[in-house]
Amino acid sequence: MGYIVSFIAQKGGVGKSTLTRALAREANSAGWSVKVADLDTQQGTVADWHKVRLNQGHEPVGSVEVIGSVAVALKNAASYDLLVLDAAARASAVTADLAKHSNLSVIPTCASRDDLMPAIRLANELRKTGVPTSKIVLALTRVTTEAEIREAREFITEAGYTALDGCLYEKPAYRQAQNGGLAVTETRYKGLNKKAEVLMQSLVNKIIE
Amino acid sequence: MTKFPKKPAKLKNRLGLPPVEASTTLDQPEHAPAVPETIVKVARKKTGRTLPFGTRVSPEFMKDFKTVAVQDEMKHVELLEKMLSVYKAQR
Numbered sequence: 001m002g003y004i005v006s007f008i009a010q011k012g013g014v015g016k017s018t019l020t021r022a023l024a025r026e027a028n029s030a031g032w033s034v035k036v037a038d039l040d041t042q043q044g045t046v047a048d049w050h051k052v053r054l055n056q057g058h059e060p061v062g063s064v065e066v067i068g069s070v071a072v073a074l075k076n077a078a079s080y081d082l083l084v085l086d087a088a089a090r091a092s093a094v095t096a097d098l099a100k101h102s103n104l105s106v107i108p109t110c111a112s113r114d115d116l117m118p119a120i121r122l123a124n125e126l127r128k129t130g131v132p133t134s135k136i137v138l139a140l141t142r143v144t145t146e147a148e149i150r151e152a153r154e155f156i157t158e159a160g161y162t163a164l165d166g167c168l169y170e171k172p173a174y175r176q177a178q179n180g181g182l183a184v185t186e187t188r189y190k191g192l193n194k195k196a197e198v199l200m201q202s203l204v205n206k207i208i209e
Numbered sequence: 210m211t212k213f214p215k216k217p218a219k220l221k222n223r224l225g226l227p228p229v230e231a232s233t234t235l236d237q238p239e240h241a242p243a244v245p246e247t248i249v250k251v252a253r254k255k256t257g258r259t260l261p262f263g264t265r266v267s268p269e270f271m272k273d274f275k276t277v278a279v280q281d282e283m284k285h286v287e288l289l290e291k292m293l294s295v296y297k298a299q300r
Contacts, residue, residue: 090234091235092235092239093235093236093237093239095235116227117227118232120227120228121232122231122232124228124231125232125235126235127231128231129235151222151224154222155222155224156227158226158227
Protein backbone atom coordinates (compact mmCIF):
# COMPACT_ATOMS: atom_id res chain seq x y z
CA MET A 1 0.00 0.00 0.00
CA GLY A 2 1.33 3.40 -0.97
CA TYR A 3 1.52 6.53 1.10
CA ILE A 4 -1.40 8.88 1.49
CA VAL A 5 -0.73 12.55 2.14
CA SER A 6 -3.42 15.18 2.54
CA PHE A 7 -3.10 18.93 2.40
CA ILE A 8 -5.75 20.56 4.52
CA ALA A 9 -6.54 24.00 5.90
CA GLN A 10 -9.37 26.12 7.11
CA LYS A 11 -8.30 28.96 4.89
CA GLY A 12 -7.72 29.46 1.22
CA GLY A 13 -4.54 30.84 -0.28
CA VAL A 14 -2.16 29.26 2.22
CA GLY A 15 -0.53 26.91 -0.25
CA LYS A 16 -2.39 23.59 -0.24
CA SER A 17 -2.48 23.31 -3.99
CA THR A 18 1.03 24.70 -4.38
CA LEU A 19 2.47 22.04 -2.10
CA THR A 20 0.27 19.34 -3.63
CA ARG A 21 1.70 20.13 -7.07
CA ALA A 22 5.26 20.25 -5.84
CA LEU A 23 5.02 16.99 -3.94
CA ALA A 24 3.38 15.23 -6.87
CA ARG A 25 6.01 16.55 -9.25
CA GLU A 26 8.92 15.58 -7.05
CA ALA A 27 7.55 12.10 -6.41
CA ASN A 28 6.77 11.57 -10.07
CA SER A 29 10.21 12.65 -11.19
CA ALA A 30 11.67 10.24 -8.65
CA GLY A 31 9.86 7.43 -10.43
CA TRP A 32 6.95 7.01 -8.02
CA SER A 33 3.49 6.39 -9.40
CA VAL A 34 1.40 9.30 -8.21
CA LYS A 35 -2.29 9.98 -8.00
CA VAL A 36 -3.53 13.46 -7.15
CA ALA A 37 -7.10 13.81 -5.97
CA ASP A 38 -8.32 17.36 -6.20
CA LEU A 39 -11.18 17.39 -3.71
CA ASP A 40 -12.10 20.98 -4.36
CA THR A 41 -14.78 20.23 -6.89
CA GLN A 42 -15.82 23.86 -7.16
CA GLN A 43 -12.39 25.26 -8.01
CA GLY A 44 -10.36 22.27 -9.21
CA THR A 45 -7.17 24.32 -8.88
CA VAL A 46 -4.72 21.46 -9.26
CA ALA A 47 -6.67 19.88 -12.09
CA ASP A 48 -6.68 23.18 -13.99
CA TRP A 49 -2.98 23.65 -13.37
CA HIS A 50 -2.29 20.14 -14.66
CA LYS A 51 -4.17 20.89 -17.87
CA VAL A 52 -1.96 23.93 -18.38
CA ARG A 53 1.09 21.80 -17.61
CA LEU A 54 0.19 19.24 -20.23
CA ASN A 55 -0.75 21.89 -22.78
CA GLN A 56 2.65 23.52 -22.27
CA GLY A 57 4.30 20.21 -23.05
CA HIS A 58 5.64 19.49 -19.57
CA GLU A 59 5.80 16.04 -18.04
CA PRO A 60 2.62 15.05 -16.19
CA VAL A 61 2.94 14.80 -12.41
CA GLY A 62 0.86 11.66 -12.35
CA SER A 63 -2.81 10.97 -12.63
CA VAL A 64 -4.74 14.08 -11.59
CA GLU A 65 -8.45 13.91 -11.04
CA VAL A 66 -11.18 16.04 -9.49
CA ILE A 67 -12.91 13.78 -7.02
CA GLY A 68 -16.00 14.55 -4.96
CA SER A 69 -15.62 12.16 -2.06
CA VAL A 70 -12.90 10.75 0.14
CA ALA A 71 -14.16 7.20 -0.35
CA VAL A 72 -13.76 7.44 -4.12
CA ALA A 73 -10.35 9.08 -3.76
CA LEU A 74 -9.15 6.26 -1.54
CA LYS A 75 -10.63 3.52 -3.69
CA ASN A 76 -7.54 2.94 -5.82
CA ALA A 77 -4.97 4.25 -3.37
CA ALA A 78 -3.25 0.88 -3.24
CA SER A 79 -2.45 1.07 -6.96
CA TYR A 80 -0.19 4.08 -6.46
CA ASP A 81 3.02 4.71 -4.56
CA LEU A 82 1.67 8.05 -3.44
CA LEU A 83 -1.83 9.44 -3.22
CA VAL A 84 -1.90 13.20 -2.70
CA LEU A 85 -5.19 14.66 -1.53
CA ASP A 86 -5.75 18.36 -2.01
CA ALA A 87 -8.70 19.40 0.14
CA ALA A 88 -11.05 22.32 -0.33
CA ALA A 89 -10.33 25.64 1.39
CA ARG A 90 -12.38 24.90 4.47
CA ALA A 91 -12.39 22.40 7.27
CA SER A 92 -15.32 20.04 7.50
CA ALA A 93 -16.23 16.44 8.19
CA VAL A 94 -14.36 15.59 4.99
CA THR A 95 -11.18 17.08 6.45
CA ALA A 96 -11.44 14.83 9.49
CA ASP A 97 -12.03 11.85 7.22
CA LEU A 98 -9.00 12.73 5.11
CA ALA A 99 -6.75 13.07 8.12
CA LYS A 100 -7.87 9.74 9.52
CA HIS A 101 -6.97 7.93 6.31
CA SER A 102 -3.71 9.74 5.65
CA ASN A 103 -0.20 8.77 6.66
CA LEU A 104 0.44 12.45 7.03
CA SER A 105 -1.75 15.55 7.13
CA VAL A 106 -0.05 18.74 6.13
CA ILE A 107 -1.50 22.07 7.21
CA PRO A 108 0.15 24.85 5.21
CA THR A 109 0.15 28.21 6.93
CA CYS A 110 1.54 31.64 6.32
CA ALA A 111 3.55 33.22 9.13
CA SER A 112 0.96 35.73 10.27
CA ARG A 113 -0.97 35.24 13.47
CA ASP A 114 -4.17 35.38 11.40
CA ASP A 115 -3.07 32.24 9.59
CA LEU A 116 -1.27 30.47 12.40
CA MET A 117 -4.18 30.64 14.86
CA PRO A 118 -6.71 28.78 12.67
CA ALA A 119 -4.01 26.34 11.59
CA ILE A 120 -3.24 25.41 15.19
CA ARG A 121 -6.91 25.28 16.11
CA LEU A 122 -7.51 22.88 13.24
CA ALA A 123 -4.58 20.73 14.36
CA ASN A 124 -5.99 20.76 17.91
CA GLU A 125 -9.36 19.63 16.64
CA LEU A 126 -7.83 16.88 14.54
CA ARG A 127 -5.96 15.69 17.61
CA LYS A 128 -9.21 15.70 19.57
CA THR A 129 -10.83 13.52 16.94
CA GLY A 130 -8.08 10.95 17.39
CA VAL A 131 -5.49 11.86 14.77
CA PRO A 132 -2.07 11.41 16.39
CA THR A 133 0.13 14.49 16.63
CA SER A 134 2.87 12.61 14.81
CA LYS A 135 0.65 12.51 11.72
CA ILE A 136 0.11 16.26 11.63
CA VAL A 137 2.72 18.70 10.34
CA LEU A 138 2.62 22.35 9.48
CA ALA A 139 4.37 23.85 6.49
CA LEU A 140 5.32 27.50 6.38
CA THR A 141 4.42 29.23 3.16
CA ARG A 142 4.56 32.74 1.72
CA VAL A 143 7.18 33.84 4.22
CA THR A 144 9.47 36.77 3.69
CA THR A 145 12.01 37.26 6.50
CA GLU A 146 14.09 35.03 8.74
CA ALA A 147 12.65 36.71 11.84
CA GLU A 148 9.16 35.92 10.66
CA ILE A 149 10.10 32.30 10.04
CA ARG A 150 11.71 31.96 13.46
CA GLU A 151 8.69 33.40 15.24
CA ALA A 152 6.29 31.18 13.35
CA ARG A 153 8.37 28.08 14.08
CA GLU A 154 8.47 28.92 17.77
CA PHE A 155 4.71 29.43 17.76
CA ILE A 156 4.12 26.04 16.14
CA THR A 157 6.55 24.26 18.46
CA GLU A 158 4.99 25.93 21.49
CA ALA A 159 1.63 24.56 20.36
CA GLY A 160 3.10 21.05 20.31
CA TYR A 161 3.36 20.48 16.57
CA THR A 162 6.11 19.97 14.03
CA ALA A 163 6.91 22.59 11.46
CA LEU A 164 8.60 21.12 8.40
CA ASP A 165 12.13 22.26 7.67
CA GLY A 166 12.39 24.81 4.94
CA CYS A 167 9.58 27.01 3.81
CA LEU A 168 8.09 28.54 0.76
CA TYR A 169 9.06 32.16 0.26
CA GLU A 170 6.74 34.78 -1.14
CA LYS A 171 8.27 35.17 -4.60
CA PRO A 172 6.70 36.17 -7.90
CA ALA A 173 8.83 33.54 -9.62
CA TYR A 174 6.88 30.79 -7.86
CA ARG A 175 3.61 32.25 -9.12
CA GLN A 176 4.98 32.66 -12.62
CA ALA A 177 6.16 29.05 -12.67
CA GLN A 178 2.77 27.81 -11.55
CA ASN A 179 0.99 30.02 -14.07
CA GLY A 180 2.87 28.10 -16.73
CA GLY A 181 2.04 24.68 -15.31
CA LEU A 182 5.27 24.20 -13.40
CA ALA A 183 5.80 23.41 -9.74
CA VAL A 184 7.64 25.58 -7.23
CA THR A 185 10.65 23.29 -7.61
CA GLU A 186 10.79 24.04 -11.34
CA THR A 187 11.20 27.80 -11.50
CA ARG A 188 13.83 29.54 -13.64
CA TYR A 189 15.88 30.19 -10.54
CA LYS A 190 18.02 27.48 -9.04
CA GLY A 191 18.15 29.18 -5.66
CA LEU A 192 14.38 29.26 -5.35
CA ASN A 193 14.10 25.67 -6.52
CA LYS A 194 16.61 24.61 -3.87
CA LYS A 195 14.65 26.39 -1.17
CA ALA A 196 11.43 24.69 -2.23
CA GLU A 197 13.27 21.36 -2.39
CA VAL A 198 14.34 21.71 1.25
CA LEU A 199 10.69 21.89 2.23
CA MET A 200 9.81 18.99 -0.04
CA GLN A 201 12.66 16.88 1.29
CA SER A 202 11.55 17.52 4.84
CA LEU A 203 8.02 16.53 3.86
CA VAL A 204 9.17 13.34 2.16
CA ASN A 205 11.31 12.40 5.16
CA LYS A 206 8.28 12.84 7.36
CA ILE A 207 6.07 10.78 5.05
CA ILE A 208 8.36 7.78 5.05
CA GLU A 209 9.26 8.14 8.73
CA MET B 210 38.07 40.35 35.40
CA THR B 211 36.54 37.72 33.23
CA LYS B 212 35.74 38.88 29.78
CA PHE B 213 32.28 38.04 28.68
CA PRO B 214 31.15 38.32 25.12
CA LYS B 215 28.41 40.73 24.21
CA LYS B 216 25.10 39.89 25.87
CA PRO B 217 23.06 37.55 23.71
CA ALA B 218 20.18 39.39 22.18
CA LYS B 219 16.81 38.39 23.57
CA LEU B 220 14.69 37.36 20.68
CA LYS B 221 11.16 38.48 21.08
CA ASN B 222 8.25 36.66 19.57
CA ARG B 223 5.52 39.05 18.59
CA LEU B 224 3.05 36.30 17.78
CA GLY B 225 2.09 35.63 21.39
CA LEU B 226 0.97 32.26 22.63
CA PRO B 227 -0.62 29.64 20.41
CA PRO B 228 -4.26 28.78 21.04
CA VAL B 229 -5.07 25.80 23.22
CA GLU B 230 -8.65 25.59 22.07
CA ALA B 231 -9.69 23.58 19.03
CA SER B 232 -11.78 24.71 16.13
CA THR B 233 -15.27 23.30 15.84
CA THR B 234 -15.52 22.75 12.14
CA LEU B 235 -14.83 19.07 11.60
CA ASP B 236 -18.42 18.04 12.15
CA GLN B 237 -19.66 20.53 9.57
CA PRO B 238 -20.93 19.29 6.22
CA GLU B 239 -18.59 19.74 3.28
CA HIS B 240 -20.97 22.15 1.62
CA ALA B 241 -23.08 24.69 3.45
CA PRO B 242 -26.67 23.50 3.72
CA ALA B 243 -28.68 24.73 0.80
CA VAL B 244 -31.64 27.02 1.37
CA PRO B 245 -34.68 24.75 1.73
CA GLU B 246 -36.79 24.76 -1.36
CA THR B 247 -39.88 26.89 -1.04
CA ILE B 248 -42.98 24.76 -1.09
CA VAL B 249 -45.03 25.60 -4.10
CA LYS B 250 -48.69 24.82 -3.66
CA VAL B 251 -49.58 22.64 -6.55
CA ALA B 252 -53.00 23.20 -8.02
CA ARG B 253 -55.25 20.18 -7.70
CA LYS B 254 -54.92 18.66 -11.09
CA LYS B 255 -56.84 15.57 -10.03
CA THR B 256 -60.18 17.40 -9.82
CA GLY B 257 -59.45 19.59 -12.79
CA ARG B 258 -59.97 22.68 -10.62
CA THR B 259 -56.76 24.45 -11.58
CA LEU B 260 -57.86 28.08 -11.95
CA PRO B 261 -58.46 30.58 -9.17
CA PHE B 262 -61.95 32.07 -8.95
CA GLY B 263 -62.82 35.10 -6.86
CA THR B 264 -65.52 37.73 -6.73
CA ARG B 265 -67.04 40.13 -4.23
CA VAL B 266 -70.41 39.28 -2.78
CA SER B 267 -72.71 40.86 -0.19
CA PRO B 268 -72.47 39.74 3.45
CA GLU B 269 -76.00 38.31 3.22
CA PHE B 270 -75.17 36.24 0.17
CA MET B 271 -71.99 34.98 1.80
CA LYS B 272 -73.88 33.97 4.96
CA ASP B 273 -76.54 32.10 2.97
CA PHE B 274 -73.96 30.46 0.74
CA LYS B 275 -71.87 29.20 3.63
CA THR B 276 -74.92 28.02 5.56
CA VAL B 277 -76.17 25.95 2.63
CA ALA B 278 -72.69 24.50 2.06
CA VAL B 279 -72.45 23.46 5.70
CA GLN B 280 -75.94 22.04 5.85
CA ASP B 281 -75.43 19.92 2.73
CA GLU B 282 -71.80 19.11 3.63
CA MET B 283 -70.47 20.52 0.41
CA LYS B 284 -67.36 22.44 -0.42
CA HIS B 285 -67.91 25.96 -1.63
CA VAL B 286 -66.69 24.96 -5.04
CA GLU B 287 -69.05 22.00 -5.15
CA LEU B 288 -71.99 24.25 -4.30
CA LEU B 289 -70.93 26.72 -6.93
CA GLU B 290 -70.71 23.99 -9.58
CA LYS B 291 -74.12 22.67 -8.56
CA MET B 292 -75.61 26.14 -8.75
CA LEU B 293 -74.29 26.63 -12.24
CA SER B 294 -75.55 23.30 -13.46
CA VAL B 295 -79.03 24.00 -12.01
CA TYR B 296 -79.08 27.42 -13.60
CA LYS B 297 -78.06 26.00 -16.96
CA ALA B 298 -80.81 23.37 -16.72
CA GLN B 299 -83.50 25.90 -15.84
CA ARG B 300 -82.70 28.94 -17.95
